[in-house]
Structure formats: structure tokens, C-alpha cells
Amino acid sequence: MIKLLILSIIFLSISSSSEPIDKEPINKILYSAMKIDDNLKPSDKNKSLNLIEKSIDKNDIQFELLFNSNKSIYKLKEELDTEDISKKIAQLYFGGIYVYYADTLKEKNICQAQAYGEFFIFPNETFKWELTKESAKISGYLCYKAKTVKIVTNDKGVFKKEVIAWYTPEIATNFGPKGYHGLPGLILELQEGNQIFYASNIALNTNIKIKIEKPSRGHEVSYHEFLNIGKKIGNENRP
């Protein structure tokens, strides 16, 4: 009886993961996340009793950007769950609940969020980049600096976060991590507020046989509505 149960579990999970493949080769970029906290002196960092800080320092959180010439998807790197709660906290901190998908031919630029026990889909922002002449060599690639601002508007006001991206035209793609598309090259380092995402592994024209598929599951809302849902739940559950 137990054998049957195990076999059916294996069958169920295999069938839910099989997908048809695309014809174009897929490029895969791995981004590692890091937090810079300029409010703590470096010597104080280890003393931090703050759980979130500790979780972030201890764990190496990685995201994957898969793209071809017209589609891209960005999400948490898939790996075996270690049942480590501190790792889950660190994943949440760096935006592990979001999946960004873009398809330039079908004019889709969306974000899927998994929060409060449900899925939500809202349109991703299109960013106005300020391209600067500032350049730097990052691991042998010549990169230029671009700046933009991430704005979040809700009924409490307007919040701005400074975003800096170092992109290299040597890798020609307009897709980027965390939904930051539209630069004339691959972003090797993205700084959003206190968080940095840097490319740690670049694999172009791979043999990966995965179809870059649009996430379809979720309530379709606007970003404003998504934030309001969060606020409403936070208010209801506040002690």
C-alpha cells in the first residue's frame, strides 16, 4: 500500500514538471544576492542579534535569469529545500516571491508574486534609464553605469528607491534581473536600495531544454492593488 502511494507521488510530480521545449538556445545567468548595510559598522555585523541580518549573512541566495532573443524569465534558483528557516527568510528578503516574465513579441512584461497563500500577477514597470558615461571593468567585461528610480505609489505616499545598474554591451540582450529590462547589454551588477545582485555565472547558448513559459497562475491585479492587499492583511493581523 505504501509502495503504491510512493509510486503515485513520484508520477504526480514528474508529470507536473514536464514541459515542451523552445527551438532557440537558452542563455542562463546566475545572480547572487548581497545586502550592504551602511548603518552598521563592519565590526558590529557579527554581533547582530537580528535574525534577518544573521540569515542573510549565513546564506547564499541565488536567482536565475533565463532568456533567448525575445523571452526571459527571472526567479529564485531551483534547488533542494534544506528546510532551513533562516534560508527561507533570506530568500524572502531578496524578493524570492517574485517571478518576472517578459515576451517582446507578444508585448508581455509581467510579474507573478506568491504571497498570503495566493498567486498574483501584475504588470511589471517599464523603467526610464539614465545612461551615463561612467565605465568600469567587471571581471573582464567593460561595463557602463545606468541609473533609474523605482517608484511605489500607494495611499501613504510616494516612495523612491535609487537603482544603479552596471551593464556590459559585450553581452547583447535587453533583458535584466528583477524585471529591469531595457538596457543595451546584460546587467552584471544591480544595486536596488541596500540590495546588490551580481552575476556570478554566465552561460550563453546552452543546451538547457526548458521552455520559457509565462506564469499563468494568479489573480490579475495592478501593482497598486497588490500593495493594498498586503496592507489590508497587515492591518487585520496586527496584534
Place this chain on the structure above:
Amino acid sequence: MKHLKLLLPLFFIFIVIFPVCAQKIIVSGKVTDTLQNPLAYANILAIPENDNEAVKFAITEENGSYKLGLSKNQTYNVTVSFLGFTPHTQVLTTTEEDLIQNFTLKENPNQLNEVTINYTPPIVIKKDTITYDVSKFVTGEERKLRDALKKLPGVEVDRAGNVTVQGKKVTKVLVENKTFFTGDSKLAVNNIPADAVDKVEILDNYNEVAMLKGLQDSEDMAMNIKLKEDKKKFTFGDVEAGAGIKDRYLIHPNLFYYSPKTNVNFIGDLNNQGIKSFSFRDYLEFEGGFGKLLNDAGSYFDLFNSDFANYLNNQDYTANTNQFAALNIRQSVTNVTDISGYVISSNSKTDTESATVNEYLNTSEPYVEDRNTANKFNNFFTIGKITLKYNPSAEEDLAYNSFIKVTNNESQGLISTINPIQNNTIATHTDIKAINLKQNLTYSRKLSKDHTLTLEATYNFQNDKPLTEWFTNQKILQDLIPLEDDDLYTILQTKRSRAHTVNAITKDYWVLNNFNHLYTSVGINAAFNNFYNTDEQLLSDGTNNNFKSAGFGNDFSYQFVNTFVGLEYKFQIGIATFKPMLYAHFYNWNTKQFDERFSNTKALLLPQFTTKIEFNNSEKINFKYSLNARFPGIDQLANNFILNNFNSVYKGNTRLENQLYHSVNLSYFKFSLFKNLNLNLNTSFNKKVTHFKSVTQLQGIEQFNTLIMFDQPEHNWNLSGQISKKINKIRYKLRSNFRYNDFYQILNDDTRLNSSKSVSSTISAETFFKSYPNIEVGYKKDYTTYRSYNIISNFENDNLFVNLQYDFNNFVFKADYAFDSYHNKSNNTKNTFDTANASLFYQLEDSPWGFEINATNLFDTRFKQQNAFNSFLISDSKTFILPRIVMFKVAYKL
């Protein structure tokens, strides 16, 4: 041009914004490869030499053509790139005219090799923070930080201590850049003295942490309190004192001392109401706080089940005087080392009383015993713990702790029994002295990218000396103990038990690849135990009648060693994770009773299997199977007679081996904060293959018990479910539980199969209003059936409960009521009782004074009734509880 519209709306805006439209020219052309094939979606980037000019870029169309709007008479550095081709860079100088410029790119297969990048962090730029110089805003009369914060522009503080700055909620309050005690921001806001605060820094940490309760997307702000140089040390706290009707009193101080390197917390409690102000939550805080649960779930549950936790929960007594003190200190020694320690001491005097009707189910005729037990306990214990934490780097950490517990419990009891064979009264006196010492070391180190090693070692020493005396004027246990005739019978039992236990396990976590992990472990458990006891009669003439001649008294030693090797393989397929595990154990033990020796060895292979299917973050299925072995303790092995109670004698069995049982568990879990729905289903099943079975000889109410290895299977099945849904401001909950178990009973040489079944369901509703009174109402129904000797006994219980809380003006009113209707359907006895408590608390906001009047057990109910079932006996007990108490309390905040 569709793709341009989506990703580069700015392409057009750049051209418009820059004023000198007339100064623009168009550069266009085609990008092709060396074979003249057009390259679609190639990038062209133009960086101007002139700093006043803007950087431009374009993307080629499907046919490889592009258009770039550049300024007249400027020089640009142009880079053209396409994946898989070498980027082409050239200098381009524009004139007054439009320009056609084609580019050819060469293929570069080398670009397509996988590249790993080593990263160096950037230079950190200090961000702007808003800093308030508090002295400029306060008058000097403010008491606490909350009063000073209210004076800062744009800052609001609510009654509970939540702070908002310009509408954004402050979720983290640091003091001198570190977490303050428990990390609860309200503790800091409500308690830090206002005159110690120098500056308040507001750190705008925008965080999209949507999932964590209480933290909201886009509004996370942190506040850092900087203290004045000479005011970095301060104390704060609360003191509560109360008095009540009929000599009731209560004093409860909760004091804190803060300095940047040292944190101290003292909790004291003196009362005679049976209240324990020190809660399990305080205990968890002493043990390391919520962080302990997240980092070390196993030891959290050990804490939860420890005997200290049971002490905290114990509720049923008729009188209780309690003196309690707890002290907790945290000290940071160096950058990477922290020491914390606590001492908890308690001295309590407790009275308990119960009246039980025992129905003995025998083959002959069932008969009934009426037993009354009253006890006076005088319990003293002190526990102390020191923990050292060493975190030199992200790869390595070490924790060491040392724990000591000293116990001295004394009790006097009176047992009266009325049964068809004998009416008797027995007085008892117990004195237990015990000491327990534990040392624990855990070490973990990341050896390489793929290997992490952990080591855990424990040493435990336990020394118990219980002494028990029985006094009666009638002979007891006549066929079992060789009593000599006397006017008053005094029986003395002395026990001494000493145990050294050592456990060590080392485990290697090997990440084979993203979806496959292999864990290997090697360990040892060793126990060295001694058990010594004498049972004797102290005669009125001063001589001793030692029961040794009848086979009583133990001088027993037991050594047990278990070495094991374990292998766990964890892998993932799709949404399911599987972990098969195998442990090989090698057991070696020997026993010695006076001069009789016995030894044995055994090898066991114990498999385990777990699987988890995670549909998404909030919906999971868990399955677990394991084969378990459990070895006997020294008291189950010591094979001479020993007095167990006034009516029972026990003898262990030195030839006992191990128990073996299968356990299976399947659970489903779904929660949705969005739909306010929580669903939980769980089923578990245990099957005993081999286990220790009690063999009982029963005569009247007197029993002789011993243990044997038994291999008829016994089963245990449990099915439970819970669903809760919140609609508008009301949460509805339904909980249901079904339990079944069967077991054999060997009584007077007769083996029989007994079973018990129970069903319990609770339905409740709870309101969550912000300004109206909140009420919780529920109803619970229990059915229990016991089957033994083909006699079926049925019990039913109905329970109705109501809880009310109303916060209005500066008052908080709480009341609760519970009604129980208990029905023993087999002998048709019914009993109903209800209990009620109420309290009213008053405190003006920002005032240090608070007042409370409360009444517990409003209806002066005298006892609680419940039933229990063991091998051959059904017990129906009344446990007596504290009478009605009315108290008036005053609380002052230091």
C-alpha cells in the same frame, strides 16, 4: 517596431527632451554577419566624448536595420554587439548631414563558454538618514521614549507603543545599532527613559518583505536610538502588587537593566493564588528567544516538553504559595563571542486533593474502590544555565552550554481507600533530593562549497535520592511483603539512582548537486547507571525488618552502549522531495544485580522515509514512515522486588531487549492569508511489533506487576482535522479528532484484548472588532468508549465556553465562562460544573499607574471531573481546585 515600444519608450523621449532638435542628425544602416545575413535585435550603443551629450542606443529590426538619433558635429564611441559575435567598437564623428553606417560582426564561439565571476563588493556610500536631535524638541518632563517621540515632528506613537514616521510604520527599533532585549520595538518605546536619549535616527529601509506577518510592503522603517554618553546604563521595569479576600497576596516585579554590552532581566513572584507570572514565553526568552525556534527546532520542542514547562502548566491544586525568582543576563564579550546565563529558583507549597472511584474489571465480578488522596507538597528547585556562543565567521559557529538543576521535594500525603476487601487509611511521607548536570556542545563548519560538518556532544549526570515512608494501622500487601505484626506499621523505602550518559554525533552534509544531497552520520550513545534500593519495616521496638529475605531490594548496575552509522539521501523530482534514510545500530549492554551478571549484544537496521510535496508556499503534504527501537530504562530491568505504592509491588526483568514499532504519519496543510482560510488534516498510525508488556497479579486492589517481552501486535490510530475561515471580522473554526487504540492485558494469567475509541469535535467563533467588545464562543463534544472483558463503558462530555474582552476608554474588561456536563453512561452518573473568571483593569495612557480588580472561580466550583483507562481499571476522578479568590492589584511602571 513593437518590441521597441515595450522596452524602450524612452528612445523617443530622449530625442524630444534634448532641446536642440535642430542639432540632431540620423545615423542609420544595417548590421550583418560576415556572410551578409542580417542580425536582428543587435545592440548599438553610442557613448559621446563630450560630457554634455547624452548616451544613445538602438536595437536593430528584423531585417538588421537601425536608426540612431545623434547630435551634429560630435564624436561618439560606438559599440555594436550581438550574442555569439565579437563586439565591434569604432569611433564615429558626426557632421551636419545624416549618415549611413553599416556594421559587420564576426562570430566568436569563445564567448559562449560558461564563465564564473568572482565578485568584490563595491565601496559603500553612506546614505542619508534623518536625524533628530531630541534635546531641541523636549521640555525635560518626558518620562519614557514614547513621550519624547511624540514631540518630534512627523512622529506619532499609539497607545500600544507602535511608532509611525510621516505615515510610515517603524518596524525595527535598534538601540546603539543593536537589537534591544527581545527585539520587540514596543519594549524599547515604552521603557527607555526619555532623558537617556540623545538622537533618534530614522533609517529608510525600503523592503519588499510581503510575506512576514506584521511587516508590510514598502513601509519598513527602522529607528536607531542613540543614547547620551553618560546615560548608556539604565534600569526600567514594572512592579505589580495585589491583595485579596481571605489573606491573598501577590507581588510581581519585572525589572530590566540595560547597558550596551550587558542586558539583565529579573522576574520575581510571590503569591498564594496559584498564579505563575513567569510564563513559558519568558522561559523561551531566557533560553535564547524566538531565534532558537528558527535555528534549532528540535531543542525548542524539548524545552516545550521539559519538566520545567510542565511545572509552569500545572494548575490543579487546592492551595498554593509560591516564591519565585528568575534572573537572566546577556553579555557580549568580544566581537564574535556572547555569553548568556540564567538562574531560576522556586519554592512552592502546594496542596492537592482528589477523590477517585476505581472500577476493577475482572473476570469474576467487577468491584469498586473509593479512594481519596490528599497531598501537601513542598517543592524547591533551582536551575541554572550558562551558554557561550562563538561566531567567528559565516562558515563556522560554536555553542556550548552547561546546565544544572538541584531539586528538593518533600511531601506528606493521606490516602484513604474503601473497597469490598478492606477499608484503610495510609499516611505517606516522601523526600526527594536530586541533582542533574548537563553539558552540551554543538559545532558546525562549512568545509567547502559542498560539504558542511556538524558535531554535537552531550554529557549528562543525574543523581536522585528519593525516600518514601508509609504509615498505616492495618496490614497492607499481605501476600507480597513479609510484614511482622505491630500496632502501627511503618514501611521505609530508600532509593539511590545515579546515571552518567554520553551522546555524540557527527554529521556531514554533502550537496551533490542542486537536487541531490547526501548526509552521513556517525554517533554513539552510552549510559552508565546504578540503582540501589532497600524496602524495610521499622518496628515500634526500634528494630528493622528488611524485606531482603523475600527478594526485595536492588543493587543494580547497567551499562549500555549504542554505536550507529546513518545514511540519508535527499532528492527532488518536480515538486516532491524524497528522503530515504537508513541507520545501522550496534547495541551492547550488560547488567549486574548483586553478583548476578547478564550481557547481550544486538544489531538493528532501522529505516526511515519522508517525503514532502510542496504545491506552493502555502500548500503542502508531508509523509513520514519510520521503524523505531526503544531500549529499557534501569527501573524496568532491576529484577528484584520493589514497593511501588501502598497497593502495588513491582519487579523488573533483566532479560528485556528492545521494543520495536512502526510509525506512519501523513499530513496536509493549506493556509491563505488572502482568503483567511486555514486547513489542516493529519493522520497517524502506530503498530507495535515487540514491546514490554506488564503482567499483573491482582487480588482485591493489591497488584504485583512485572514486565515481559511481548510480540502480539497492538495498533494506535489517530485522525484529526481543523479548518478555520475568517469572514468579515469573525473567525469560524471547526476541529475534529478521532482516536482508536487496541492493546493486550495480561491479568491473573489471562490474556485479553482491550480497545478504546474516542471522537471529539469543537466548533467555535471568534470576533476581531477594533472598537466593539470581542467575544469567543465555542462548543465541544466528546465521546469515549472503552472495551474490556466484553464490558463496554461509554463516557460523554459536553463543554461550552465563552470568552469576552472589551477595551474602552482606559479600561480593559475580561471575562470567561465554561460549562461542563460529564456523563458516565455505564453507571449512569452525571455531573455538571461551571467555572467563571472576570477582571477589570484601568490605566490612563502614559501614566505609570495601573489598577486591577479580578475574581477567579466566581461560582466557587470545588472540583473538576475526568476519566482515565488503563489495563484493567477505569478511573473516574474528581480533582479539587482553588476556591473563589477576589483580588485587587496595583501596577507601577518604573
